[in-house]
Amino acid sequence: MNELRRPVVVIAMSREAFAQQFDGTHLDRVRRCADLSQPELVEDLHNPVHHERLAKAELLLTSWGTPSLTDDILDRMPRLKAVFHCAGTVKHLVGDSFWARGIQLTNAAEANAIPVAEFTFASIVLAGKKAQFYSREAVASRPPLGVNHPRHPFGTVSNYQQSIGIIGFSRIGRRVVEQVSRLHRSTCWVADPYASREAVELAGGQLCSLQEMLPKVSILSIHAPALEETRHMIGAKELAMLPDHATLINTARGSLVDTAALEAECASGRLNAVLDVTDPEPLPSSSVLWGLQNVSITPHIAGSLGTETFRMTDQALQEMERFVSGLALASPITVSDLEYQA
16 A cells, blocks of 8 residues: 555545444544545535545545436546445446546445345245234234134245245345255255356255246245346236245345235235335335235335444445555446346
């Protein structure tokens, strides 16, 4: 690391994101490898008061609340060499003109995958016991029905010898497969046209097509990116292929599932659902899903929240330290990567 001249860095994000992701320790870490002026945060990249500062910027730390890096903004930073995004997706952040300038880019999607995978695995285990649904039924019955209640309106209650399907062998999907493979004698099926059989098997899963998977899984968890071609990839046809009392878990994007088709299947009692994301988000109050005991809805909480966001800051700063030291980025993002990423 060059101790004589440190590159100029600008932190540009919302005040809320900055307060959540940068404490004194993280700011000290930034200053050790880069020149960070006061005030540390630049909220508005269009504000003329920051013109001189942006003109010197070589590095940019971004997160939630950072505007799209349009030509107008990039023209204000002619010396910009790299952007380190302290959050997940960067699709909203960069466009064609960004890539034309040869600026390097990385994000903290790997760090954000950890809490999503943890949340998903916990949801799978609870769904095996139908805990989310019995909890709602217990509240509705007042007093609870008791552990020896003989009815099983939501299907088999077990986490042993289950067949679990994972759609998308992404960063998150891979972690979920690794955790699911630890469930006793359970089989983890993976559907992803871009995944290699060897990688899936190494993680503990078995690769198959979506059409092969759907009829034989008791729990289906979705981890595909939200692209034009994946919109409503789980529609009425696919839901109909699932066995009775199967549980659909979605911690990815609501648009991957046809909400109307899911409403029909869950309202009939044939399928259960655990939804951390919906389409639209939030669901309208008129949606039947709100009142169904076999449906659990949470407000998009699987991703990094609270102190979990520090993990994303750490990943971004690790990349910045590598860059300043003259090393290649560990997780660079290219324009072709965005074609298949959320």
